Amino acid sequence: MQMNEVKELGMDLTAMLPRERLMVEGPAALSDVELLAILIRTGPAGRSAMHVAEELLALAGGQLADLGRLPPEAFELVHGIGSARAVGLAAAMELGRRRAQSAGESSGVKITSARDVFRRFKHRLGDLGHEEFWVVFLRRSNTVLAEVCISRGGLSGTVADPKVIFGKALALRAAALILVHNHPSGNRSPSSADRRLTATMRDAGQFLDLPVLDHIIITQHGYFSFADEGAL
Numbered sequence: 001m002q003m004n005e006v007k008e009l010g011m012d013l014t015a016m017l018p019r020e021r022l023m024v025e026g027p028a029a030l031s032d033v034e035l036l037a038i039l040i041r042t043g044p045a046g047r048s049a050m051h052v053a054e055e056l057l058a059l060a061g062g063q064l065a066d067l068g069r070l071p072p073e074a075f076e077l078v079h080g081i082g083s084a085r086a087v088g089l090a091a092a093m094e095l096g097r098r099r100a101q102s103a104g105e106s107s108g109v110k111i112t113s114a115r116d117v118f119r120r121f122k123h124r125l126g127d128l129g130h131e132e133f134w135v136v137f138l139r140r141s142n143t144v145l146a147e148v149c150i151s152r153g154g155l156s157g158t159v160a161d162p163k164v165i166f167g168k169a170l171a172l173r174a175a176a177l178i179l180v181h182n183h184p185s186g187n188r189s190p191s192s193a194d195r196r197l198t199a200t201m202r203d204a205g206q207f208l209d210l211p212v213l214d215h216i217i218i219t220q221h222g223y224f225s226f227a228d229e230g231a232l
Contacts, residue, residue: 052080068093114225125182126220137174179215188224
């Protein structure tokens with residue numbers, strides 16, 4: 001149904017359910033709460049899906065980005081959301097993250113700065129609740145050859161083995177590499193372990209003629225670049 005048909009029929013858009021509004025106006029016209037209500041579908045006795053959606057968003061301070069960082073079991077703190085709905089919501093959040101991550105990202109893109117790397121990884125790593133360590137392998141032209149997740153860890157750290165990293169670099173015949181990992185705490189400052197690993201990787205790269213161009217720490221709101229800070 002088109003908008004002019006709605007007007008001709010005298011339909012009140014404000015009285016429509018979110019599903020009906022989406023069909024008439026499109027998903028972009030709906031609020032975060034309305035979109036969540038569509039995913040939730042129905043509420044428990046005495047409560048609408050909209051009420052459940054409002055409480056769910058309030059759980060994250062009204063911020064959709066923060067809601068996406070919560071684990072599925074946190075959604076179940078809201079009355080009306082069981083394990084099945086929590087899993088469905090988590091899947092929807094992950095799809096949104098992957099869509100943002102993949103937009104404009106492809107191999108063959110040239111890396112010219114730490115900000116280029118941050119843009120590629122901010123949706124992938126910025127709002128994770130655990131650490132992940134990735135390596136961007138580059139061709140001689142500084143275009144992306146491959147991006148590989150080396151390890152996944154807990155809240156406070158993950159393990160990055162230089163032997164594994166340089167083994168993959170040699171197998172891929174990479175010309176250079178960039179180290180990337182996230183800090184779930186939101187603190188961009190490198191830890192002493194981060195600094196030691198960077199120095200080890202730099203020295204090994206020089207020996208193997210596989211230069212480590214940068215080590216970038218990603219957070220939800222920014223990044224730290226060892227190269228930009230003269231710490232590489």
